[in-house]
Amino acid sequence: MQSNFIEELRWRGMIHDVTPGTEEQLLKEMTTAYVGIDPTADSLHIGHLVGVMMLKHLQRSGHKPIVLVGGATGMIGDPSGKSEERNLLDEETLRHNQECLKKQLRKLLDFDTDAPNRAEMVNNYDWMKDFSFLDFIRDVGKHITVNYMMSKDSVKKRLSPESGSGMSFTEFTYQLVQGYDFLHLYQHKNCKLQMGGSDQWGNITTGTELIRRKLGNEEDAFALTCPLITKADGGKFGKTETGNIWLDPEKTSPYAFYQFWLNCSDEDAAKYIKIFTLLSREEIEKIVAEHAEAPHQRLLQKTLAREITIRVHSEDDLQMAEEASQILFGKGTTEALHKLNESTLLSVFEGVPRANVSMEALKENLDIVEFLVTHTEIFPSKGEARRMLKDNGISVNKEKVDESKFVGEADLLNNRYILVQKGKKNYYLVLAQ
RNA sequence: GGGGGAGUACCAGAGCGGUCAAAUGGGGCAGACUGUAAAUCUGUUGGCGCAGCCUUCGGAGGUUCGAAUCCUUCCUCCCCCA
Numbered sequence: 001m002q003s004n005f006i007e008e009l010r011w012r013g014m015i016h017d018v019t020p021g022t023e024e025q026l027l028k029e030m031t032t033a034y035v036g037i038d039p040t041a042d043s044l045h046i047g048h049l050v051g052v053m054m055l056k057h058l059q060r061s062g063h064k065p066i067v068l069v070g071g072a073t074g075m076i077g078d079p080s081g082k083s084e085e086r087n088l089l090d091e092e093t094l095r096h097n098q099e100c101l102k103k104q105l106r107k108l109l110d111f112d113t114d115a116p117n118r119a120e121m122v123n124n125y126d127w128m129k130d131f132s133f134l135d136f137i138r139d140v141g142k143h144i145t146v147n148y149m150m151s152k153d154s155v156k157k158r159l160s161p162e163s164g165s166g167m168s169f170t171e172f173t174y175q176l177v178q179g180y181d182f183l184h185l186y187q188h189k190n191c192k193l194q195m196g197g198s199d200q201w202g203n204i205t206t207g208t209e210l211i212r213r214k215l216g217n218e219e220d221a222f223a224l225t226c227p228l229i230t231k232a233d234g235g236k237f238g239k240t241e242t243g244n245i246w247l248d249p250e251k252t253s254p255y256a257f258y259q260f261w262l263n264c265s266d267e268d269a270a271k272y273i274k275i276f277t278l279l280s281r282e283e284i285e286k287i288v289a290e291h292a293e294a295p296h297q298r299l300l301q302k303t304l305a306r307e308i309t310i311r312v313h314s315e316d317d318l319q320m321a322e323e324a325s326q327i328l329f330g331k332g333t334t335e336a337l338h339k340l341n342e343s344t345l346l347s348v349f350e351g352v353p354r355a356n357v358s359m360e361a362l363k364e365n366l367d368i369v370e371f372l373v374t375h376t377e378i379f380p381s382k383g384e385a386r387r388m389l390k391d392n393g394i395s396v397n398k399e400k401v402d403e404s405k406f407v408g409e410a411d412l413l414n415n416r417y418i419l420v421q422k423g424k425k426n427y428y429l430v431l432a433q
Numbered sequence: 434g435g436g437g438g439a440g441u442a443c444c445a446g447a448g449c450g451g452u453c454a455a456a457u458g459g460g461g462c463a464g465a466c467u468g469u470a471a472a473u474c475u476g477u478u479g480g481c482g483c484a485g486c487c488u489u490c491g492g493a494g495g496u497u498c499g500a501a502u503c504c505u506u507c508c509u510c511c512c513c514c515a
Contacts, residue, residue, distance in 0.1 A: 232471070259469080262469070263469065301470075381479085388462080391476070422462090
């Protein structure tokens, strides 16, 4: 009943490294595997989605996924990233975050069936919190040499003089703590595989090593990593000017979420569609081919954006996002804007940042710079607003304006709204009240 | 404990008495070109009442007509030896 999980990931370009024997193990029997997520926030962002998709494919292949919430490890901070040392999350926040994450994951993985391979969620805080330091160094630390730990890239990098930052003992222990998670799950959940991003390879193999040394089980714990998701231009994946792209609609509106995927470059979209959608190989190849025929249609991006938006949000949210995109980026003209009725207008601009002006001020006819800075705070300084105006980067109700513009009642849409556009893609809906 | 080195704008990193609001690169933003791509090119990237002024070069003092640059002291970090 298992389909070939490894094969599936392979054509999707989701395998960076995998320990020998993993494929055989997965073909042999239903296997339990886990991915770790740090509960640093009460929502997942799209960076997490990669790990989730690995679990999704795993489950679809008939195996059992476990999501490990890193309540304990999250407090330490992985030295692989350049992140600063983390602060301890208090237990209440931790639980809150965990619940929020679970709610989101429930849409993506199947936690609720009676099937033996239903997804599970665990938190390593539960087994780490009462683990005393002495017990830990005796039962776990004994089995791994410092030499072994030092040979990891994540550690070596931080130890080299060029790094210029050093590493605390706490961070150094990170791989051991994470390694112990694997051991724990191996013993209590019969979990034989840990997956993660390629930066996790060192940490994961510390786990497999620990299992071997402590239990003497040869060739029975496995590791699989996927390539770090990058953008073709070398930028960080999943970040925009405004920060992370979250799954929580309160943090990133479905419109913005949809737009993120729609804006991917061709090269990235071709890569992402394999990773983030469940479309079959044939379907994807067909779309890629069609896209190559008529690249300006951007079928690739549209399909990608649609698929992910539906799964993370909903069909309705997708519709909304598509409509809004159409109006904002289609042949939207000033006339079209004026024709929108209030409810359409509001739903279209759901998720677009808002600002306010007072009606009285508006009646006086405001200088555009005053309007942008003092009243609506769309710009933090007048200098910047002027610069942008000079650069021809500001539109009011889809019409380019310059410094001589005055904003007044005549600019109101539906007697209440003004649409300000900064550059091509940044919209602000200003409410007069 | 001893010795050495470093802290500069979003980041990296020059400057080491005036000509420094601070080179250069990256990033960001905008414009042109396009497909709401990519690549490329151009502009811009402390604030203001903007040919002038004000606040910035780890913190606090001091020397000087004048300091990011010199001195004192404090803080933080790194390296080497023990």
